[in-house]
Every structure is written in C-alpha cells, then in structure tokens.
Amino acid sequence: MMDGAVAPLLAGVTVVEISRGVAAGYAGRLLSTLGAETVLVEPPDGNPLRREPPFLPPAGEASALFAFLAAGKKSVICDSGTPGGRAGLSALLAAADVLVHDLRADERASLEVDERTLRACHPNLIDVSVLPFGAVGPKADWQAEEINLIHASGEGFLLPNGLAAELFPDRPPLKVYGHFAEYQGGVVAALGALCALIGREHGGGESVDVSVQDAALAVGAFALQRFGDGSLEHRRTRSFKYGGVLECADGHVELLTLEERQWRGLVELMGRPDWMLDPALSDSLERSRRGVEINRAVRAWALGERTADVVARAQALGVPMAKYASPAEVLSGAHERARELFQPVEIAGAGSLPVLSAPFHVDGAALRLRAGPPRLGEHQHLLTAGHQRDHLRVAAEAS
Amino acid sequence: MKPLAGVRIADFTLHAAGPFCTHILSQLGAECIKVESAARPDIFRKPHPVYGRMGPASFDQVAANKLSVRINLKDARGSALARKLVGASDLVCESFRPGVMERLGLGYAALAALKPSVVMVSVSSSGQRGPDSHFAGYAPLFGAWGALGYLTGYEDGPPVEMRHVMDHSVGMNAAMVAVAAVYRLRRTGRGGHVDVSAREVACSLVGEALLFAAAGGSPVRIGNDHPRMAPHGVFRTRDEDRWLTIAVRTDDEWRALVRLMDTPHLLTDPRFQSAASRHEYRRALYGEIEHWTMTCEAGAAERLLQAAGIAAHVSCNMEDIAHDRHLRERGTIVEVEDMTGHKRAALKAPIRFSKSDVGMTRGTPRLGENEDYVFGELLGLSREERQSLMDQQVIY
Numbered sequence: 001m002m003d004g005a006v007a008p009l010l011a012g013v014t015v016v017e018i019s020r021g022v023a024a025g026y027a028g029r030l031l032s033t034l035g036a037e038t039v040l041v042e043p044p045d046g047n048p049l050r051r052e053p054p055f056l057p058p059a060g061e062a063s064a065l066f067a068f069l070a071a072g073k074k075s076v077i078c079d080s081g082t083p084g085g086r087a088g089l090s091a092l093l094a095a096a097d098v099l100v101h102d103l104r105a106d107e108r109a110s111l112e113v114d115e116r117t118l119r120a121c122h123p124n125l126i127d128v129s130v131l132p133f134g135a136v137g138p139k140a141d142w143q144a145e146e147i148n149l150i151h152a153s154g155e156g157f158l159l160p161n162g163l164a165a166e167l168f169p170d171r172p173p174l175k176v177y178g179h180f181a182e183y184q185g186g187v188v189a190a191l192g193a194l195c196a197l198i199g200r201e202h203g204g205g206e207s208v209d210v211s212v213q214d215a216a217l218a219v220g221a222f223a224l225q226r227f228g229d230g231s232l233e234h235r236r237t238r239s240f241k242y243g244g245v246l247e248c249a250d251g252h253v254e255l256l257t258l259e260e261r262q263w264r265g266l267v268e269l270m271g272r273p274d275w276m277l278d279p280a281l282s283d284s285l286e287r288s289r290r291g292v293e294i295n296r297a298v299r300a301w302a303l304g305e306r307t308a309d310v311v312a313r314a315q316a317l318g319v320p321m322a323k324y325a326s327p328a329e330v331l332s333g334a335h336e337r338a339r340e341l342f343q344p345v346e347i348a349g350a351g352s353l354p355v356l357s358a359p360f361h362v363d364g365a366a367l368r369l370r371a372g373p374p375r376l377g378e379h380q381h382l383l384t385a386g387h388q389r390d391h392l393r394v395a396a397e398a399s
Numbered sequence: 400m401k402p403l404a405g406v407r408i409a410d411f412t413l414h415a416a417g418p419f420c421t422h423i424l425s426q427l428g429a430e431c432i433k434v435e436s437a438a439r440p441d442i443f444r445k446p447h448p449v450y451g452r453m454g455p456a457s458f459d460q461v462a463a464n465k466l467s468v469r470i471n472l473k474d475a476r477g478s479a480l481a482r483k484l485v486g487a488s489d490l491v492c493e494s495f496r497p498g499v500m501e502r503l504g505l506g507y508a509a510l511a512a513l514k515p516s517v518v519m520v521s522v523s524s525s526g527q528r529g530p531d532s533h534f535a536g537y538a539p540l541f542g543a544w545g546a547l548g549y550l551t552g553y554e555d556g557p558p559v560e561m562r563h564v565m566d567h568s569v570g571m572n573a574a575m576v577a578v579a580a581v582y583r584l585r586r587t588g589r590g591g592h593v594d595v596s597a598r599e600v601a602c603s604l605v606g607e608a609l610l611f612a613a614a615g616g617s618p619v620r621i622g623n624d625h626p627r628m629a630p631h632g633v634f635r636t637r638d639e640d641r642w643l644t645i646a647v648r649t650d651d652e653w654r655a656l657v658r659l660m661d662t663p664h665l666l667t668d669p670r671f672q673s674a675a676s677r678h679e680y681r682r683a684l685y686g687e688i689e690h691w692t693m694t695c696e697a698g699a700a701e702r703l704l705q706a707a708g709i710a711a712h713v714s715c716n717m718e719d720i721a722h723d724r725h726l727r728e729r730g731t732i733v734e735v736e737d738m739t740g741h742k743r744a745a746l747k748a749p750i751r752f753s754k755s756d757v758g759m760t761r762g763t764p765r766l767g768e769n770e771d772y773v774f775g776e777l778l779g780l781s782r783e784e785r786q787s788l789m790d791q792q793v794i795y
Binding site for chain 1 (some may be wrong): 400402403415419423427442525526527528529530531532533534535536537539540541542543544545546547548549550551552553556557558559560561562563564567568570571572573574575576578579580581582583585586587589591592593594595596599600602603604605606607608609610611612613614615616618620621622623625626627628631632633634635642644645646648705708709710711712713714715716717718719720721724725726728729731732737741743744745746748749750751752753754755
C-alpha cells in the first residue's frame with residue numbers, strides 16, 4: 001500500500017471490534033475503510049448480524065447488513081467462555097490501538113475489558129463503548145432498537161413532514177428507513193476513537209462513552225434550538241411553505257428554493273406563467289404566506305414533467321431540484337460511477353457485488369475497500385504468537 | 400484538556416453541514432475562526448421565510464463556540480489575508496460549490512503550495528469531481544439523490560424529505576474524517592484534501608439496502624416495519640399525539656409482552672406462534688398491541704416494558720428531551736446563556752471521554768468579534784494596517 005501511493009489516513013492503526021449491533025459495527029467499518037486494520041471478534045456462532053435479513057439473492061445466504069458493515073474487516077473467533085478465548089482476546093488487545101465494542105457494563109469484567117483492567121493491562125489502548133443509551137446514566141441498561149432510538153432522539157416524532165404528512169395526517173409518526181440513528185452512533189464512535197488517539201499523545205489511553213441516542217440527537221440539534229426559541233417543532237407544521245416532494249409523470253423530485261435568484265429560476269423553469277409574475281410574489285415573505293396557493297400550481301405543473309428532464313433544466317437554471325432516486329438508479333448513476341462510490345468485492349454466498357466504500361474522497365480518490373466481509377474465523381491465524389510479533393513490527397514501522 | 404487542543408481551523412463554511420462540522424471540532428478543542436464579510440455574511444445569519452419563520456433559523460446551533468473575523472474574499476487583498484490565516488492554521492474547512500475556492504485563490508493546490516502540511520476539508524452537495532459536482536443542493540436534495548429519501552415513507556405513500564438531520568449527518572461525517580486527517584498529519588506531517596459528498600452520506604445511511612439492490616433485490620418503502628421483528632412499530636397511547644415505540648426481538652420478549660398486556664389468548668392464536676408467523680400477520684398483531692397501549696400512559700408503559708426487558712421508548716418531542724434526566728445526567732444537554740442572557744438547553748458534542756474534556760466555552764460570535772486576536776495577535780497586523788484594510792473594505 002505504500003508503493004508510491006499516499007498512505008491511507010489510518011495506516012498502521014489496529015482496531016479490535018466486539019460487536020452485536022449496527023452502531024459499533026459501523027464504527028469499525030469506518031475506521032477500517034480509512035485504512036485501519038479492523039479485527040472483528042466473533043463468538044463461535046458468529047456475529048448476530050450475520051443472521052439478520054434481508055439476505056442477498058439469489059442464494060439468500062449472506063446478510064446484506066452484515067456484508068455492508070463487515071466489508072474489509074478480518075474475523076477471528078474468541079469463545080469468551082473459555083480461558084483460551086479470553087487469552088486470545090487479550091493478545092489481540094495487546095497489539096491494538098483501539099477497542100470498539102457494544103458490551104453492557106455487566107459483561108465487561110468477565111471478558112477483562114472493563115476500564116480498570118484495560119488501563120492496567122493495556123495503558124495505551126483506547127476503548128470505545130457504543131450502546132443505545134451510553135454506558136452511564138439512568139437508562140444505561142435500557143433495551144433499544146433503531147425504532148426506539150430514533151424516537152428517543154426526537155427525529156422520529158418529527159417525521160414524516162411535507163407531502164406524506166399532508167396525505168396521512170392521522171398515521172403514526174414514521175421512522176427513517178433502515179438504521180439511521182445507529183449509523184449516527186457509528187460515526188460518532190469513530191470520531192471519539194480518533195480524538196482519543198490524538199489525545200493519547202499527551203494523556204495515554206482512555207475510555208470513550210458513546211450513546212446512539214446522544215449521536216442521533218446531536219444531528220437533530222436544530223429542533224432543540226427551536227425549542228429554546230419558544231417553538232415546539234411538530235411534523236405537521238414543519239413542512240416547507242412551498243416546494244418539497246413533487247410528483248412527476250415518472251417519479252418524484254425534491255424542490256427547495258431558499259434564495260431569491262432560485263425563485264426567479266423557478267419562474268423561468270415553469271415558463272413564466274402569469275400568476276408567478278404577480279409583483280407581490282417578488283417578496284419572499286408574501287410567497288411564504290401564499291405557500292399553499294403556490295404549491296397547488298407547482299404540483300399541478302410537476303405532474304406533467306418527466307424527472308430526468310426537469311431536474312436537468314432546473315439545475316441549469318440554478319434551481320435546487322433532485323430526483324428521488326431509487327437504489328437501482330443510484331447504483332447505475334453516472335456520477336456515482338465516476339466517483340467509484342461502489343466497489344466490487346467478493347461476498348461468500350453471493351459472489352462479487354458492488355459495495356459502498358465511504359462518502360468521501362481523500363487525496364483525490366475514493367477510499368479502497370480491501371475485501372468483502374470475512375468468513376467466520378477466516379483470520380484465526382491472527383491469534384498465533386508469530387503474527388503478534390509481525391503485528392507489533394508493522395505498527396512500530398508505521399509510526 | 401480537550402483532545403484537539405492546538406488544532407486551528409480557518410473556517411470558510413456556510414449554511415448548516417459545513418458549520419456543524421467545525422462546531423463539533425471546536426467543542427472537541429480545535430480553535431475555529433469563522434470567516435465571513437458584511438457583504439456576504441453566512442446566509443444562515445438571515446431569516447428564511449420558506450421555513451415560515453422570520454428569525455435566523457439555525458445559526459446559533461452551528462456558530463456557537465467559534466471566533467469570527469471579516470474578510471472580503473472577492474478582493475485580492477482579502478484573498479491574500481485569508482491565505483495568511485491559512486498559513487497560521489492546521490485545517491481549512493469550506494463548503495462552497497466546487498470551484499469557488501479556486502476562483503478565490505484558495506483552492507487546495509494553491510494552499511498546499513503555500514503550506515504543504517495543510518489539511519483541507521471540502522463539503523459539497525455532490526463532491527468536488529464527477530458529472531454532477533456543480534449541482535446546487537440542500538438537505539432534502541441530498542436525501543433524494545442518495546436513495547435515503549426514496550426508501551423512507553409509508554409503504555403506500557410518497558418519499559419523505561430529510562431535513563436538518565441530513566445536513567448535520569454530513570457535518571458529523573466531515574468532522575470524523577477531518578480528525579482522521581489530523582491524525583495522519585500529527586503522525587507523518589502530511590496534509591491532504593478531504594472531499595465530503597453530502598449525497599454520498601445519504602447513500603451511506605442506506606448502504607445495506609444499496610447492496611441488497613445490487614444483488615437483484617428490490618428494497619422498498621416499509622414505513623415502520625422491520626424485515627424480521629414483529630411487533631415493531633409506533634403505537635397510540637391514551638393521550639392525544641403521545642406515541643410509544645416497541646420492538647420485540649425474541650420469543651421470550653413476546654411472551655413477556657403478552658403477560659404485561661394480560662392477553663394469554665395471543666399465545667395460542669395460531670397466527671402468532673412463531674416469529675415468522677407474527678411477522679406475516681403483523682398488521683393484525685399491531686391492532687392487538689394498540690388495543691393495550693391505548694389504555695396506557697406512554698411513560699408508564701415504557702417503564703413497564705423496559706422492566707420486562709422489552710425495547711420500548713416514548714416518541715419524544717423536544718420538550719421531553721430538554722428536560723430528560725438521563726440526557727442531563729450524561730451531560731448531553733447543558734444549560735447555556737444566549738446573547739440576550741436567557742438560559743436555554745443546548746447540546747454538547749455527543750462524546751464522553753474518561754480523561755479528555757469536551758464542550759462549549761463561548762456563544763455565537765458577533766460578525767468580526769475576534770479580529771483583535773486573529774488579525775492582531777495571530778497574524779501580527781498593526782492597528783494602522785488593519786484600519787487601512789477596513790477603509791478599503793477588505794476587512795469588511
């Protein structure tokens with residue numbers, strides 16, 4: 001990896017991951033994709049996410065979620081119920097910079113990864129705990145899945161907004177698809193690990209406590225600010241006054257005009273209809289007041305448009321508009337292909353498939369996925385003494 | 400001590416995503432110097448009527464804890480002053496449309512020539528390169544481009560627009576990779592350019608669905624359903640607009656729930672005998688659960704369910720969250736004083752370290768509030784030089 005190319009950001013960093021959930025798994029995945037060696041420690045029956053649907057067609061053997069989260073990682077089996085398993089884990093930790101885990105407080109001591117033992121045995125190790133409600137506080141031992149967490153963080157209560165809220169005002173609030181809150185927990189846990197790695201230079205190893213609820217709340221911070229301003233946000237009242245989700249002839253687009261020139265572009269895009277030329281509408285406050293009326297006309301117009309054509313014309317006029325792209329459209333998108341967002345890796349039981357690398361480029365290029373998800377215990381040799389020495393040597397050279 | 404103490408950021412970001420990144424980094428210890436001008440202030444200092452509000456919407460949330468200076472970047476002398484600021488900084492963050500920093504003489508190549516160790520973080524809607532890199536966008540567009548918006552929604556309804564959480568997700572990703580770049584800088588002395596694409600952040604939040612689609616699957620909108628768990632959803636309680644979320648993962652949890660609801664007949668109902676069957680008949684099951692939750696106070700039911708080991712939580716509004724004891728005890732929510740002296744709840748950066756500190760030490764800066772320190776002390780400009788630049792509307 002060093003031959004002429006620039007070293008990845010985290011070259012030489014070793015991460016050990018003990019996870020059962022998405023948040024810790026995503027933290028390990030981000031660090032791995034940034035160049036760290038991430039070793040996933042699994043129980044003898046494998047990480048539970050290996051058994052989480054949906055499974056990749058046609059064989060239906062490999063979990064899509066596990067394959068996405070574990071791509072590029074290594075796998076070792078450590079049976080925490082045996083002295084050998086615990087010794088193996090300890091050997092891995094001795095050569096590691098970071099431990100990312102989602103173990104509850106009561107599980108840590110038996111694995112000898114509680115804070116006191118870690119500081120005593122591995123004083124330079126950063127340990128990052130990422131739990132639904134964190135490791136400290138009255139809810140530290142509460143149970144939660146994604147749907148609970150997105151509502152514990154406030155965003156669930158605020159969805160849907162816009163068109164869906166108008167169409168179905170009496171339905172229950174709606175979660176974001178998939179694992180939104182848990183992914184936020186993963187990003188924050190990776191951020192915490194990296195800050196502690198930098199802080200280690202003057203303070204040695206330390207423990208980092210990340211809560212998925214905190215992380216999801218952090219990205220919803222704006223609603224808390226609004227509350228401080230005296231306004232309690234609600235899904236039925238936070239829609240844009242005009243624009244938003246528009247149904248076209250062949251799908252949906254999103255339209256949002258915040259600036260004056262963008263409104264003028266929209267007038268052009270819609271062919272300068274008479275009603276839009278009303279001088280009163282050149283005032284943004286007046287437009288806000290007459291949002292319902294504007295939206296009625298914009299929606300009627302959009303129904304006659306085709307998504308690809310109208311988005312291209314809108315962007316050329318500087319009007320912020322995007323198509324609600326399906327997964328298949330994203331996968332085949334020319335822009336995504338040019339940026340190598342998806343890279344083919346081998347997935348046992350499913351073959352070679354394109355997997356999302358990372359949502360950023362570094363040093364002018366997409367980050368490389370080094371491999372697909374590991375088979376259970378595929379890298380058991382990492383537990384052998386000889387490899388430990390290699391490991392230490394590599395780490396020393398990289399620093 | 401904060402982990403990023405000693406890291407200085409020249410912050411050219413605007414709006415929400417980029418400023419949230421540098422706001423978080425500042426809470427982690429970086430010194431963040433926000434660059435604006437009276438001619439082109441951050442538009443989020445201004446009201447946006449499309450939100451139906453007359454005041455600045457989100458500025459405080461992302462500008463707090465930063466220092467503020469005025470530089471008119473459209474003037475060549477302003478550009479030179481900005482380069483001087485970069486020379487005194489470790490990290491440059493910006494969120495203009497791709498190409499703007501180059502036109503201002505502040506592109507990565509120019510800055511790296513000036514200071515090879517500079518780390519630059521660019522945040523944009525579609526990334527610095529690629530056929531759509533010139534596209535304009537805001538949070539709901541990122542979600543739309545990235546399939547997150549398409550996949551979110553009721554199964555018989557339209558896509559749903561992502562709001563500020565989308566911007567801030569981009570900012571959090573940017574902060575994370577920025578720190579990774581600072582880590583390499585500290586270890587090797589090497590700078591670099593990080594290019595964060597907001598629409599790709601939206602994609603990354605549905606990475607598993609994109610992989611499922613790549614294999615030939617057809618991920619679709621599924622509302623509050625889960626591919627495996629049932630019951631799994633958001634349930635009405637006895638109080639208007641007060642909702643309870645419940646997710647049942649195992650047979651043991653299912654039996655515990657039935658005991659709590661005191662509905663033993665559900666245990667013998669053939670539709671609910673196995674996890675797979677409960678999932679198949681989840682609509683009918685939903686009605687059974689809601690029959691019970693409609694008699695409950697949401698908070699009391701939440702505590703009962705948790706005591707039985709079942710994942711449950713009230714659907715919180717921001718008033719609940721502002722007063723939440725758990726979040727207060729963790730220090731996630733802190734009390735701050737705003738510019739008018741009023742106390743209000745604010746969020747600390749969401750990481751607790753056993754040794755390092757984190758948090759805000761100052762509020763939102765007035766435009767140009769910290770020029771004595773930045774232009775005077777850091778860059779060594781004399782009073783006369785600064786006055787002359789102000790007279791020429793370079794510091795403006």
